[in-house]
Protein backbone atom coordinates (compact mmCIF):
# COMPACT_ATOMS: atom_id res chain seq x y z
CA UNK A 1 0.00 0.00 0.00
CA UNK A 2 1.38 3.42 -0.92
CA UNK A 3 2.25 5.64 2.04
CA UNK A 4 2.51 2.81 4.48
CA UNK A 5 5.95 2.45 5.97
CA UNK A 6 7.42 -0.92 5.61
CA UNK A 7 8.43 -1.34 9.23
CA UNK A 8 10.86 -4.12 8.57
CA UNK A 9 12.63 -2.05 5.92
CA UNK A 10 12.74 1.00 8.22
CA UNK A 11 14.26 -1.07 10.99
CA UNK A 12 16.82 -2.45 8.58
CA UNK A 13 17.87 1.02 7.43
CA UNK A 14 18.00 2.35 10.95
CA UNK A 15 20.16 -0.56 12.02
CA UNK A 16 22.49 -0.05 9.07
CA UNK A 17 22.88 3.62 10.01
CA UNK A 18 23.58 2.72 13.63
CA UNK A 19 26.17 0.21 12.54
CA UNK A 20 27.82 2.74 10.27
CA UNK A 21 27.97 5.31 13.09
CA UNK A 22 29.40 2.75 15.46
CA UNK A 23 32.04 1.83 12.90
CA UNK A 24 33.07 5.50 12.62
CA UNK A 25 33.17 5.89 16.40
CA UNK A 26 35.32 2.79 16.70
CA UNK A 27 37.65 4.06 14.01
CA UNK A 28 38.08 7.41 15.76
CA UNK A 29 38.65 5.65 19.06
CA UNK A 30 41.21 3.34 17.51
CA UNK A 31 43.01 6.27 15.93
CA UNK A 32 43.04 8.19 19.18
CA UNK A 33 44.16 5.11 20.98
CA UNK A 34 47.13 4.78 18.66
CA UNK A 35 48.19 8.33 19.28
CA UNK A 36 50.17 8.70 22.43
CA UNK A 37 50.29 12.03 24.17
CA UNK A 38 53.69 13.60 24.61
CA UNK A 39 53.73 16.79 26.59
CA UNK A 40 56.37 19.33 25.80
CA UNK A 41 56.72 22.49 27.83
CA UNK A 42 58.54 25.62 26.81
CA UNK A 43 60.01 27.29 29.87
CA UNK A 44 62.67 29.88 30.34
CA UNK A 45 63.53 33.52 30.51
CA UNK A 46 61.09 36.08 29.30
CA UNK A 47 61.79 37.19 25.74
CA UNK A 48 64.04 34.23 25.12
CA UNK A 49 62.17 32.92 22.09
CA UNK A 50 59.74 30.33 23.47
CA UNK A 51 56.79 31.53 21.42
CA UNK A 52 59.04 31.84 18.40
CA UNK A 53 59.98 28.18 18.75
CA UNK A 54 56.30 27.32 19.08
CA UNK A 55 55.70 29.14 15.78
CA UNK A 56 58.50 27.18 14.16
CA UNK A 57 56.89 23.96 15.38
CA UNK A 58 53.63 25.07 13.89
CA UNK A 59 55.28 26.06 10.65
CA UNK A 60 56.89 22.67 10.35
CA UNK A 61 54.08 20.41 11.47
CA UNK A 62 50.92 22.38 10.70
CA UNK A 63 51.80 25.15 8.31
CA UNK A 64 48.23 25.68 7.08
CA UNK A 65 47.23 26.92 10.53
CA UNK A 66 49.90 29.62 10.23
CA UNK A 67 48.26 30.97 7.07
CA UNK A 68 44.95 31.22 8.86
CA UNK A 69 46.55 33.22 11.64
CA UNK A 70 48.47 35.56 9.37
CA UNK A 71 45.99 38.46 9.34
CA UNK A 72 45.85 38.50 13.10
CA UNK A 73 49.55 39.37 13.26
CA UNK A 74 49.13 42.61 11.36
CA UNK A 75 48.34 44.75 14.43
CA UNK A 76 51.35 43.24 16.20
CA UNK A 77 53.58 44.39 13.37
CA UNK A 78 52.02 47.87 13.58
CA UNK A 79 52.63 47.88 17.31
CA UNK A 80 56.29 46.94 16.96
CA UNK A 81 56.90 49.68 14.38
CA UNK A 82 55.17 52.31 16.52
CA UNK A 83 57.07 51.22 19.60
CA UNK A 84 60.37 51.41 17.73
CA UNK A 85 59.59 54.93 16.50
CA UNK A 86 58.62 56.06 19.99
CA UNK A 87 61.72 54.48 21.53
CA UNK A 88 64.08 56.20 19.09
CA UNK A 89 62.39 59.57 19.68
CA UNK A 90 62.52 59.16 23.44
CA UNK A 91 66.15 58.13 23.48
CA UNK A 92 67.16 61.02 21.24
CA UNK A 93 65.23 63.44 23.40
CA UNK A 94 66.98 62.08 26.49
CA UNK A 95 70.39 62.48 24.87
CA UNK A 96 69.70 66.01 23.66
CA UNK A 97 68.41 67.11 27.05
CA UNK A 98 71.34 65.64 28.86
CA UNK A 99 73.76 67.09 26.41
CA UNK A 100 75.27 63.73 25.64
CA UNK A 101 77.62 63.44 22.74
CA UNK A 102 75.98 61.22 20.16
CA UNK A 103 78.92 58.93 19.87
CA UNK A 104 81.80 57.42 21.77
CA UNK A 105 83.20 55.90 18.63
CA UNK A 106 86.42 56.89 16.96
CA UNK A 107 84.33 58.37 14.21
CA UNK A 108 84.22 62.07 14.66
CA UNK A 109 80.51 62.63 14.87
CA UNK A 110 79.53 65.79 16.60
CA UNK A 111 76.26 67.02 17.91
CA UNK A 112 74.86 69.10 15.10
CA UNK A 113 72.97 72.02 16.70
CA UNK A 114 70.18 71.52 14.15
CA UNK A 115 69.47 67.94 15.21
CA UNK A 116 67.33 68.59 18.30
CA UNK A 117 65.17 70.95 16.26
CA UNK A 118 64.85 68.53 13.33
CA UNK A 119 63.99 65.61 15.59
CA UNK A 120 61.48 67.67 17.56
CA UNK A 121 59.74 68.61 14.30
CA UNK A 122 59.59 64.95 13.29
CA UNK A 123 58.32 64.00 16.75
CA UNK A 124 55.45 66.46 16.39
CA UNK A 125 54.52 65.10 12.98
CA UNK A 126 54.70 61.56 14.31
CA UNK A 127 52.63 62.28 17.41
CA UNK A 128 49.32 61.05 15.91
CA UNK A 129 51.10 57.75 15.29
CA UNK A 130 53.03 57.35 18.53
CA UNK A 131 50.01 58.30 20.60
CA UNK A 132 48.34 55.11 19.38
CA UNK A 133 50.87 52.85 21.04
CA UNK A 134 49.14 52.49 24.37
CA UNK A 135 45.67 51.92 23.04
CA UNK A 136 46.96 49.38 20.53
CA UNK A 137 48.92 47.63 23.29
CA UNK A 138 45.93 47.59 25.54
CA UNK A 139 43.70 46.18 22.85
CA UNK A 140 46.16 43.47 21.94
CA UNK A 141 46.57 42.55 25.58
CA UNK A 142 42.85 42.22 26.03
CA UNK A 143 42.79 45.01 28.56
CA UNK A 144 45.53 43.59 30.76
CA UNK A 145 47.63 46.37 32.15
CA UNK A 146 51.31 45.84 31.85
CA UNK A 147 53.12 46.44 35.10
CA UNK A 148 55.93 48.94 35.04
CA UNK A 149 54.52 50.89 32.17
CA UNK A 150 55.22 50.35 28.52
CA UNK A 151 57.09 47.12 28.48
CA UNK A 152 55.18 45.53 25.68
CA UNK A 153 52.16 43.60 24.69
CA UNK A 154 51.06 40.52 26.51
CA UNK A 155 49.73 37.83 24.28
CA UNK A 156 46.99 36.00 26.05
CA UNK A 157 45.69 32.71 24.89
CA UNK A 158 43.08 33.66 22.34
CA UNK A 159 44.38 37.11 21.50
CA UNK A 160 43.85 36.44 17.83
CA UNK A 161 40.12 36.53 18.40
CA UNK A 162 40.51 40.03 19.74
CA UNK A 163 42.01 41.38 16.59
CA UNK A 164 40.15 39.30 14.05
CA UNK A 165 36.54 39.61 15.12
CA UNK A 166 35.11 37.59 12.26
CA UNK A 167 36.78 34.38 13.31
CA UNK A 168 36.22 32.50 16.47
CA UNK A 169 39.37 31.32 18.11
CA UNK A 170 39.13 28.20 20.19
CA UNK A 171 40.15 29.51 23.54
CA UNK A 172 38.03 30.48 26.42
CA UNK A 173 39.75 33.12 28.48
CA UNK A 174 39.13 35.97 26.09
CA UNK A 175 37.82 38.94 27.91
CA UNK A 176 34.34 39.43 26.67
CA UNK A 177 34.32 42.97 27.86
CA UNK A 178 36.59 44.00 25.03
CA UNK A 179 34.69 45.15 22.04
CA UNK A 180 36.19 43.67 18.93
CA UNK A 181 34.88 46.54 16.85
CA UNK A 182 36.95 48.99 18.85
CA UNK A 183 39.97 46.73 18.51
CA UNK A 184 39.83 46.72 14.77
CA UNK A 185 39.20 50.46 14.85
CA UNK A 186 42.47 51.06 16.68
CA UNK A 187 44.33 48.69 14.34
CA UNK A 188 42.82 50.41 11.31
CA UNK A 189 43.73 53.79 12.71
CA UNK A 190 47.29 52.58 13.20
CA UNK A 191 47.40 51.31 9.62
CA UNK A 192 46.20 54.67 8.33
CA UNK A 193 48.63 56.65 10.47
CA UNK A 194 51.51 54.43 9.40
CA UNK A 195 50.63 55.05 5.77
CA UNK A 196 50.34 58.78 6.36
CA UNK A 197 53.61 59.13 8.24
CA UNK A 198 55.69 56.70 6.20
CA UNK A 199 58.01 59.44 4.91
CA UNK A 200 58.54 60.90 8.37
CA UNK A 201 59.35 57.42 9.71
CA UNK A 202 61.85 56.92 6.91
CA UNK A 203 63.33 60.36 7.60
CA UNK A 204 63.69 59.57 11.28
CA UNK A 205 65.29 56.22 10.55
CA UNK A 206 67.81 57.76 8.14
CA UNK A 207 68.55 60.80 10.27
CA UNK A 208 72.22 61.01 11.28
CA UNK A 209 71.17 61.46 14.92
CA UNK A 210 69.34 58.11 14.86
CA UNK A 211 72.25 56.42 13.14
CA UNK A 212 74.61 57.80 15.75
CA UNK A 213 72.29 56.67 18.54
CA UNK A 214 72.06 53.10 17.28
CA UNK A 215 75.77 52.93 16.68
CA UNK A 216 76.73 54.42 20.01
CA UNK A 217 74.57 52.17 22.07
CA UNK A 218 75.66 49.21 19.97
CA UNK A 219 72.13 48.06 20.41
CA UNK A 220 69.54 46.80 18.10
CA UNK A 221 65.98 47.91 18.08
CA UNK A 222 64.49 44.44 17.84
CA UNK A 223 65.90 43.75 21.26
CA UNK A 224 63.43 46.16 22.69
CA UNK A 225 60.43 44.86 20.82
CA UNK A 226 58.50 42.97 23.40
CA UNK A 227 55.53 40.71 22.93
CA UNK A 228 55.11 38.67 26.04
CA UNK A 229 52.97 35.62 26.45
CA UNK A 230 50.67 35.72 29.41
CA UNK A 231 49.47 32.49 30.91
CA UNK A 232 49.89 29.19 29.16
CA UNK A 233 48.84 28.48 25.62
CA UNK A 234 48.41 24.96 24.37
CA UNK A 235 49.16 23.83 20.83
CA UNK A 236 48.51 20.34 19.58
CA UNK A 237 50.30 18.72 16.67
CA UNK A 238 49.96 15.23 15.33
CA UNK A 239 53.42 13.91 14.74
CA UNK A 240 54.30 10.63 13.13
CA UNK A 241 57.61 8.90 13.51
CA UNK A 242 57.57 5.91 11.22
CA UNK A 243 54.64 3.81 12.34
CA UNK A 244 54.31 5.50 15.72
CA UNK A 245 51.77 8.29 16.05
CA UNK A 246 51.84 10.99 18.66
CA UNK A 247 49.79 13.86 19.88
CA UNK A 248 52.40 16.45 20.57
CA UNK A 249 51.03 18.80 23.22
CA UNK A 250 53.11 21.92 23.26
CA UNK A 251 52.70 24.32 26.19
CA UNK A 252 54.05 27.81 25.74
CA UNK A 253 54.46 29.32 29.17
CA UNK A 254 54.62 33.07 29.58
CA UNK A 255 57.80 34.58 30.91
CA UNK A 256 56.32 35.30 34.33
CA UNK A 257 58.42 32.59 35.81
CA UNK A 258 57.35 32.86 39.42
CA UNK A 259 54.09 31.41 38.15
CA UNK A 260 55.72 28.08 37.45
CA UNK A 261 59.01 27.93 39.28
CA UNK A 262 59.41 26.18 41.60
CA UNK A 263 56.10 24.51 42.34
CA UNK A 264 53.92 24.45 39.25
CA UNK A 265 51.08 25.18 41.58
CA UNK A 266 49.39 27.98 39.73
CA UNK A 267 46.61 25.72 38.54
CA UNK A 268 47.18 26.57 34.90
CA UNK A 269 50.59 25.10 34.24
CA UNK A 270 50.01 21.60 32.92
CA UNK A 271 51.15 18.75 35.12
CA UNK A 272 54.38 17.14 34.05
CA UNK A 273 54.51 13.40 33.90
CA UNK A 274 57.51 11.14 33.55
CA UNK A 275 58.99 11.22 30.05
CA UNK A 276 57.54 14.57 29.19
CA UNK A 277 60.01 16.99 27.74
CA UNK A 278 60.88 20.52 28.70
CA UNK A 279 62.53 23.04 26.43
CA UNK A 280 64.41 25.52 28.57
CA UNK A 281 65.13 28.78 26.78
CA UNK A 282 67.72 31.38 27.50
CA UNK A 283 69.03 34.24 25.53
CA UNK A 284 72.76 34.27 25.36
CA UNK A 285 72.93 37.95 24.64
CA UNK A 286 75.25 39.95 26.84
CA UNK A 287 73.76 43.28 27.64
CA UNK A 288 72.85 45.60 30.38
CA UNK A 289 69.46 45.65 31.97
CA UNK A 290 66.42 47.28 30.44
CA UNK A 291 65.52 50.01 29.75
CA UNK A 292 68.00 51.57 27.42
CA UNK A 293 68.07 54.86 29.23
CA UNK A 294 69.60 53.20 32.24
CA UNK A 295 72.51 51.90 30.24
CA UNK A 296 74.53 55.00 30.72
CA UNK A 297 76.38 53.89 33.78
CA UNK A 298 77.62 50.37 33.43
CA UNK A 299 76.66 47.92 36.07
CA UNK A 300 78.34 44.53 35.87
CA UNK A 301 75.99 43.16 38.49
CA UNK A 302 73.03 43.25 36.17
CA UNK A 303 74.32 40.77 33.63
CA UNK A 304 71.91 38.02 32.87
CA UNK A 305 74.04 34.93 33.15
CA UNK A 306 73.73 34.65 36.96
CA UNK A 307 70.04 35.06 36.62
CA UNK A 308 69.96 32.40 33.89
CA UNK A 309 71.98 29.90 35.89
CA UNK A 310 69.73 30.35 38.91
CA UNK A 311 66.71 29.69 36.78
CA UNK A 312 68.33 26.64 35.22
CA UNK A 313 69.24 25.33 38.68
CA UNK A 314 65.61 25.68 39.73
CA UNK A 315 64.53 23.62 36.74
CA UNK A 316 67.21 20.93 37.16
CA UNK A 317 66.32 20.45 40.82
CA UNK A 318 62.57 20.56 40.41
CA UNK A 319 61.16 17.24 41.61
CA UNK A 320 58.40 17.31 39.05
CA UNK A 321 60.98 17.37 36.29
CA UNK A 322 63.12 14.56 37.62
CA UNK A 323 62.36 12.21 34.73
CA UNK A 324 61.96 14.81 32.03
CA UNK A 325 64.12 15.30 29.02
CA UNK A 326 65.59 18.79 29.20
CA UNK A 327 66.33 20.59 25.98
CA UNK A 328 68.42 23.64 26.67
CA UNK A 329 68.08 26.25 23.96
CA UNK A 330 70.68 28.98 24.14
CA UNK A 331 69.01 31.33 21.76
CA UNK A 332 69.60 34.60 19.93
CA UNK A 333 73.10 33.66 18.90
CA UNK A 334 72.71 35.99 15.91
CA UNK A 335 72.52 38.97 18.25
CA UNK A 336 75.44 37.68 20.28
CA UNK A 337 77.54 37.34 17.12
CA UNK A 338 76.62 40.85 15.96
CA UNK A 339 77.44 42.35 19.34
CA UNK A 340 80.80 40.65 19.45
CA UNK A 341 81.51 41.86 15.94
CA UNK A 342 80.53 45.36 17.01
CA UNK A 343 83.20 45.19 19.68
CA UNK A 344 81.08 44.59 22.78
CA UNK A 345 83.37 43.04 25.37
CA UNK A 346 81.93 40.18 27.38
CA UNK A 347 84.24 40.76 30.33
CA UNK A 348 82.66 44.14 30.89
CA UNK A 349 79.41 42.41 31.73
CA UNK A 350 80.60 39.12 33.13
CA UNK A 351 83.63 39.77 35.28
CA UNK A 352 84.55 36.11 35.55
CA UNK A 353 84.94 35.92 31.78
CA UNK A 354 88.38 37.36 32.40
CA UNK A 355 90.90 37.45 29.60
CA UNK A 356 89.35 34.76 27.43
CA UNK A 357 89.22 35.72 23.74
CA UNK A 358 86.21 37.79 22.83
CA UNK A 359 85.21 35.45 20.02
CA UNK A 360 81.88 33.72 19.42
CA UNK A 361 83.38 30.24 19.80
CA UNK A 362 84.92 31.05 23.16
CA UNK A 363 81.93 32.94 24.49
CA UNK A 364 79.45 30.24 23.52
CA UNK A 365 81.68 27.55 25.03
CA UNK A 366 81.87 29.59 28.22
CA UNK A 367 78.08 29.67 28.43
CA UNK A 368 77.72 26.00 27.53
CA UNK A 369 80.22 24.94 30.18
CA UNK A 370 78.40 26.90 32.88
CA UNK A 371 75.04 25.36 32.09
CA UNK A 372 76.56 21.87 31.76
CA UNK A 373 78.16 22.28 35.17
CA UNK A 374 74.84 23.18 36.77
CA UNK A 375 73.25 20.11 35.23
CA UNK A 376 76.11 17.87 36.30
CA UNK A 377 76.03 19.11 39.86
CA UNK A 378 72.35 19.61 40.37
CA UNK A 379 70.60 17.61 37.65
CA UNK A 380 68.62 14.55 38.65
CA UNK A 381 69.84 11.15 37.57
CA UNK A 382 67.26 10.35 34.89
CA UNK A 383 67.15 13.83 33.51
CA UNK A 384 68.64 13.86 30.05
CA UNK A 385 70.07 17.10 28.77
CA UNK A 386 70.39 18.22 25.17
CA UNK A 387 71.97 21.59 24.51
CA UNK A 388 71.58 23.66 21.36
CA UNK A 389 72.78 27.08 20.35
CA UNK A 390 70.10 28.59 18.21
CA UNK A 391 69.07 31.56 16.22
CA UNK A 392 65.36 31.26 15.69
CA UNK A 393 65.66 33.58 12.72
CA UNK A 394 67.37 30.77 10.86
CA UNK A 395 64.27 28.76 10.09
CA UNK A 396 65.99 25.84 8.40
CA UNK A 397 68.51 25.33 11.18
CA UNK A 398 65.83 25.63 13.84
CA UNK A 399 63.61 23.11 12.13
CA UNK A 400 66.43 20.63 11.88
CA UNK A 401 66.95 20.99 15.62
CA UNK A 402 63.22 20.50 16.21
CA UNK A 403 63.22 17.25 14.26
CA UNK A 404 66.41 15.95 15.89
CA UNK A 405 65.23 16.87 19.35
CA UNK A 406 61.80 15.35 18.81
CA UNK A 407 63.36 12.09 17.74
CA UNK A 408 65.52 12.13 20.83
CA UNK A 409 62.47 12.81 23.00
CA UNK A 410 60.64 9.90 21.40
CA UNK A 411 63.62 7.62 21.91
CA UNK A 412 63.84 8.46 25.58
CA UNK A 413 60.08 8.19 25.83
CA UNK A 414 60.14 4.68 24.39
CA UNK A 415 63.15 3.76 26.47
CA UNK A 416 61.70 4.96 29.76
CA UNK A 417 58.26 3.57 29.28
CA UNK A 418 59.56 0.15 28.37
CA UNK A 419 58.00 0.22 24.93
CA UNK A 420 61.19 0.08 22.95
Ligand SMILES: Nc1nc2c(ncn2[C@@H]2O[C@H](COP(=O)(O)OP(=O)(O)OP(=O)(O)O)[C@@H](O)[C@H]2O)c(=O)[nH]1
Nearest residue numbers: 046047048049050051052228229254255332391392
Ligand atom coordinates in the same frame (compact mmCIF):
# COMPACT_ATOMS: atom_id res chain seq x y z
N1 LIG B 1 67.45 38.21 16.69
C1 LIG B 1 66.72 37.21 17.21
N2 LIG B 1 65.50 37.49 17.68
C2 LIG B 1 64.79 36.47 18.20
C3 LIG B 1 65.29 35.14 18.24
N3 LIG B 1 64.35 34.36 18.82
C4 LIG B 1 63.32 35.16 19.11
N4 LIG B 1 63.58 36.44 18.74
C5 LIG B 1 62.73 37.63 18.92
O1 LIG B 1 62.72 37.92 20.32
C6 LIG B 1 61.46 38.41 20.72
C7 LIG B 1 60.90 37.57 21.87
O2 LIG B 1 60.61 36.28 21.40
P1 LIG B 1 59.38 35.45 21.98
O3 LIG B 1 59.35 34.17 21.23
O4 LIG B 1 58.16 36.27 22.02
O5 LIG B 1 59.89 35.21 23.46
P2 LIG B 1 59.16 34.43 24.65
O6 LIG B 1 60.18 33.57 25.28
O7 LIG B 1 57.93 33.76 24.14
O8 LIG B 1 58.79 35.62 25.62
P3 LIG B 1 57.67 35.64 26.76
O9 LIG B 1 56.39 35.25 26.10
O10 LIG B 1 57.72 37.03 27.25
O11 LIG B 1 58.07 34.65 27.83
C8 LIG B 1 60.58 38.40 19.48
O12 LIG B 1 60.58 39.69 18.94
C9 LIG B 1 61.28 37.41 18.55
O13 LIG B 1 61.07 37.70 17.20
C10 LIG B 1 66.61 34.89 17.71
O14 LIG B 1 67.15 33.78 17.72
N5 LIG B 1 67.26 35.97 17.22
Ligand SMILES: [Mg+2]
Nearest residue numbers: 050051228229
Ligand atom coordinates in the same frame (compact mmCIF):
# COMPACT_ATOMS: atom_id res chain seq x y z
MG1 LIG C 1 56.04 33.94 24.63
